[in-house]
C-alpha cells in the first residue's frame with residue numbers, strides 16, 4: 040500500500056473512477072498529471088487554518104439548527120441519516136459557495152434530489168458489469184437518466200458561480216489581517232484564481248465546486264452517522280466525551296467551541312478515529328500503476344488498476360487484535376507508535392490524501408460539542424443491526440435510529 044500511495048509516481052486514479060467523470064469531469068479527485076498538480080496548488084490555501092477558523096462558526100450555527108430540529112420533533116427516536124445528510128450538505132454549501140440553501144425551498148430540495156439520484160445511478164452502473172461499457176450505458180435508460188440529472192446539476196452549479204461572480208471583488212492572497220477578516224468560501228479562492236491569474240476557467244471552477252460538494256458532504260455525513268450510533272451504544276465513552284467537552288467549554292451549549300478548543304478534544308478525536316477505522320466512509324480507493332512496482336510478494340506490473348481496500352486494511356486482525364471491538368484507546372500515542380502508518384488510512388495518505396481532512400474533523404467535533412451538551416444518546420440500532428452498503432460511500436442501508444433524551448430532563 041505504501042509503495043502505491045506514498046509516491047508521486049502513481050497518482051492516476053483507477054479505471055472505476057470513470058463512472059464519476061460525467062459528474063466531476065476532471066476535478067481534483069479525478070484529474071491526473073499536471074492538471075491535478077496545478078489544481079491542488081490553487082486549492083490548498085482554501086484549507087489554510089485562517090479559513091478553517093471562520094468555518095467553525097458555520098459548523099456551530101448548523102449544529103444548533105440540527106439540535107433544534109431534534110428538540111422540535113415529537114418522537115425522540117429518530118432516524119438520524121436524512122437530517123445528518125442535510126446538516127453536512129448545508130455546511131458544505133455555505134463554506135464552499137458562501138450560500139445558505141434551504142432544503143424546504145424549491146431550489147434546495149431540487150438540488151438535493153439531484154445529488155441523491157446521481158449517487159444512486161452511479162452505484163447502479165457500478166454494480167452492473169454491462170453498464171461498464173460506455174456504448175451500452177449511453178443508450179440505456181440509466182444512461183439517459185444520468186444525462187438528465189447531470190444537465191440539471193451543472194446548470195445549478197453554473198448558476199451559483201455566476202451569481203457570486205457578479206458581485207465578486209478580487210482580493211490579496213497574502214495571509215495578512217484583511218485576508219483573515221474576510222470570509223473566503225472556496226468559490227472565492229477559485230474566482231480569484233480565474234480573474235486575477237487566469238489559472239482556471241469557468242468549467243474548471245464548476246469541476247471543483249461539484250467535487251467539493253460531492254467529496255465533502257456525504258463522506259462527513261456517513262462518519263457522523265456511524266459515530267453517533269457508536270456514541271449511543273457506548274454509554275461510558277459517551278460520558279467520557281461529554282466530560283471532556285464540559286471541562287473545556289462548560290455545560291452550557293451556548294458557549295461555542297473555537298478552532299483552538301476543538302484541537303484540545305483528544306478523547307473525542309480518538310473516538311472519531313476508532314469510528315473511522317471500523318466504518319471508513321470511503322471504503323476503498325484505486326490507482327493505476329505508472330511503472331512496475333517490485334514488492335516482496337512479486338511485481339505489480341505497470342498499467343494495472345490497484346484497489347486498496349481501506350475497510351479490510353483497518354479490520355486486519357494481524358494489526359488490529361479483536362478488530363470488531365470498538366476501542367478508542369487503540370489510537371493513544373503509546374498504542375499506535377509501533378503500528379505501520381498505512382494500517383489506518385481513512386483519509387488515504389501521501390500526496391493525494393484527502394485535502395478536507397482537517398475540515399471534516401473540525402465539523403465532526405463541533406457536532407458532538409453541541410449534541411452531547413444537549414442530549415443523552417441512547418441506542419436503538421446497534422452495529423449488529425446495520426446492513427452496510429457501499430454506494431459511492433459506505434452507508435447504512437436502512438438508516439440508523441437513535442434516541443435523543445434532552446439532558447435537562449435527566450439531570
Ligand code: HEM
Nearest residue numbers: 067068254255258259262321324385386387393394395399
Ligand atoms: C470523514 C470525512 C472524509 C473522509 C473519510 C474522506 C476521505 C477521503 C479519501 C479516502 C480520499 C482519497 C480518495 C482517492 O484516492 O480516491 C479523499 C480525497 C479527497 N477529499 Fe476527502 N474525505 C472526507 C471529507 C472531505 C471533505 C470535508 C472535503 C472537502 C471539504 C474533502 C475533499 C476531498 C478532495 C477534494 C479529495 C481529492 C484530493 C486529491 O486527489 O488531491 N474530503 N477523501
